[in-house]
Amino acid sequence: MGMPTNWLALDKQLCFALYSASHAMTRAYQPLLAPLGLTYPQYLVMLVLWEQDGLAVGQIGERLKLDSATLTPLLKRLEAAGHLQRLRDTTDERRLRLQLTPKGRALRAQAAHIPEQLATGAGCGLDELADLTRRIAALRDRIHSAHP
Template sequence: MRSAPTPDELLKLDNQLCFAVYSASLAMTRLYKPLLEKLSLTYPQYLVMLALWETDGPTVSELGERLSLDSGTLTPLLKRLEANGLVARLRDVADERRVHITLTSAGRKLKARAVDVPACLLAASQCSLDELAGLTRQLQALRDRVRAA
């Protein structure tokens, strides 16, 4: 049985889960950057497109909730994607305050070109699909518990 960690051990950078998650996120973003440049997307734009390929036509607020982004961050992303011809912003006819985000034909076609991106992560991680799926579930559960705290 391990003894309780000392205060110095508790405060070591390499013992911090937050740093492991943060540095893994940075490494992931660096891995994705050249892959996404071929698609003319930034990483946040890629996340928006993933959400839209999953469910086309959400409102801006629904999309923001799905991606954990506020409207101040999401709106400029959507404007750039719209300027690039990948999405359209459409006012709800029943409530003009609500704006729906829909994929254009070009946005739908981009999905076929993005298929290789997850395979590159799989190769770079040197993990099996089952390992990555398990890790993803663990991180999602951790995220949900931290949000609820």
């Protein structure tokens, strides 16, 4: 009979595997995003806007799970770089909407190669990354449902 599994060992912790993988992922993106002049959090904002332009700041915060105190400086830097404009909502002046500029829309074409470069750098294919992404997202959603 083998030794019992030590479930309290750091390397057995899913939370640590996800935490350390997240840090590794952020580091892997840095050289890929540098030519675009984007940080990783700015890239996430741009991904959301490339999917759907004209969103309200709150909608982007919900999508990225970021509060406005974290999001506002990111948006100001993206605006200063000429990638987006923050515009008052015509129906509710308290609300800011984000509109990509032509420069911000053009950046999408420059970013198109990033997923494939990331997969190559990780030594796996896009299909493998997509499968892993779906599984982690499903886990995240189950955890979120259990602990809202």
